[in-house]
Amino acid sequence: MTSIIDPAGIDPVNRSNERPSETNRPVQPAAPVYGRGLSLPALPLFILPACLLCALPFAALLWQTGSTGFQLAYGDGDAVKVSLTLGLVAIVLIFLLGTPVALWLARTRSRVKPLVETIVLAVLLTPPLGMGILLLSVYGPYASVGALLERIGITFSNNAGAFILSQVYGGIAYFIMAATAAFEGVPTDAEEAATVLGATGMQTFFRVTMPLAARGLLAGLIVAWVRVIGEFGIVTIFAYFPQGIPVKLYVNLQNDGVDQVYALLWLMLAVTLPLPLAGLFFLRRRA
DSSP states (O other): OOOOOOSSSSOOOOOOOOOOOTTSSSOOOOOOOOOSSSSGHHHHHHHHHHHHHHHHHHHHHHHHHHHHHOOOOOOHHHHHHHHHHHHHHHHHHHHHHHHHHHHHHHHOOOOTTHHHHHHHHHHHHSSSHHHHHHHHHSSSSHHHHHHHHHHTTTOOOSSSHHHHHHOOOOOHHHHHHHHHHHHHHHHHHHHHHHTTTTTHHHHHHIIIIHHHHHHHHHHHHHHHHHHHHOHHHHHHHHOOOOHHHHHOOOHHHHHHHHSSSSHHHHHHHHHHHHHHHHHHHHHHHHO
């Protein structure tokens, strides 16, 4: 049987030799575009200045440590122990005290909400030295609240309690802000569905709300931990003793010069970075 070939040279019965038209050609995926006319390969040109800005101080730390040697000053180990142990206590208190406030701010429609938000922002925006003066005016041995607490045997004056309180004030507002945003991102439909299925309020909170807000809460804890460990202004005014890492760095700088601070800086990074790095790794795994 003779097949009929059309003038274009294509067999209408067997169209395997048909030339692909423009519409049948596979479409190549476009490169990711960020903004207008900005493709992914061009991004490193824009992130390079910020990366260099962040990396240069630590490059200088590497250089200076190599030239001066790694030698701890007297009391550096105790300062690390103070910051690490008391900082862990402070971060637990920040989580326990800040989580209810953040959940309430995310869910309430009360008229008191703007007042509570203003108080949190005031703590956030007050300079550390100013906050240290305020704490001394409230909890100091000659202050009103401090005098009342001293009657029952509680004092906040150059002791571990004052140090922890300084760290809590230094980091709690940052955690509340981040946790509030995390709770606001939890769909209320999921919580309502759990309630309809018979879950109690506590069960809904721990099995639905907390898991869905976990990434934001962890990010808030990371920021609070950085603030807790690095707190200097409040601690200097309100709890100079026991000396943590920031205060000991300042003492070493004043007494022995800049060459005596590099080793403590390395030790600070070694003991304080693992927690936020583990948190960032967890965030990436859940993304």
